Amino acid sequence: MDALHLSIALGPLAVYLMVLGLVNLATRPFVTTGTRDTAALGLAISGLVVAGPMELFLPEAAAQIFGPWIWLLLLGAYALALTLLILLLRPRLVIYNISIDQLRAVLSEVVTDLDREARWVGDSLVLPRLHVQLHVEPFAALKNIQLVSSGPRQSDAGWRRLENALVPALRKSAGTPNPYAVSFLVFGSLMVGIITLNLIGNSHEVVVQWNEMLRR
Structure with a gap:
């Protein structure tokens, strides 16, 4: 996987793991709703969805018409699907x-x-x-x-x-505190480190890949 798609795939997941680690390190109970919990998970995997299925099944005919705006439509469709799932959950x-x-x-x-x-x-x-x-x-x-x-x-x-x-x-x-919290923080930090090194080491390729992704 190239540097750009790796960053897109792992970025939201890394943030989610680090936030989850901080929550699990707390010395007080933390309460959240199923709606917020599912929404956070949906955001965490959004990068994987963009770098995987969305990129793979991107409708080229629509991309030729809408150009970079096709991604806004696809992300909107994903947000609507996630919202529908949340509304259907008990x-x-x-x-x-x-x-x-x-x-x-x-x-x-x-x-x-x-x-x-x-x-x-x-x-x-x-x-x-x-x-x-x-x-x-x-x-x-x-x-x-x-x-x-x-x-x-x-x-x-x-x-x-x-x-x-x-x-x-x-x-x-x-x-x-949950002893597994440290694992979440470590994995999240490792992902951030990998993303940073890839972006710095392949800055020119990332620009080219970004333009290709936006169909410029």
């Missing part, structure tokens, strides 16, 4: 740097204030008044826990209320 929350016992204790306290009819059934939690049903799924590799919706009938407003109540409650809890 609600979920992702919590980093916390054990399942800690989360259950905090969650039990929070849901009591939100819905007095809330009840646990094994690893599942039902909040009738908020129209929220979820189950707890730990993911050991990234040391995070996901609260995943159960069943099709879910209230987005109920999930937002749960998130808004959970975030300040978790700030009082002490988190445990």
Whole structure:
């Protein structure tokens, strides 16, 4: 793979790995939504999509008509596809740097204030008044826990209320950094180093490849 396409493919992924490493190094629990989590992953692999399928299957007839603007259309199509995927996903929350016992204790306290009819059934939690049903799924590799919706009938407003109540409650809890965080940072830094060296060492070729990519 040439220097330009290598940089495009690995650049967003390197940034994602480094951000993920920093999140996993935190000493406090970190909460994000499934929407933001999926959007971040979609951005991380966007470079691979551009350097791979988009470049490979680029419609030459359209490129002759639109010129460099064809890439804007393709990136727009990718953004729309990612947005559609996010809209089709069921609600979920992702919590980093916390054990399942800690989360259950905090969650039990929070849901009591939100819905007095809330009840646990094994690893599942039902909040009738908020129209929220979820189950707890730990993911050991990234040391995070996901609260995943159960069943099709879910209230987005109920999930937002749960998130808004959970975030300040978790700030009082002490988190445990993920030992794999260093690996994410190392791999991300290595990718940045490889990209930088390739761009510096092949600057003339990169300009030529960039012009070819834009069909100039």
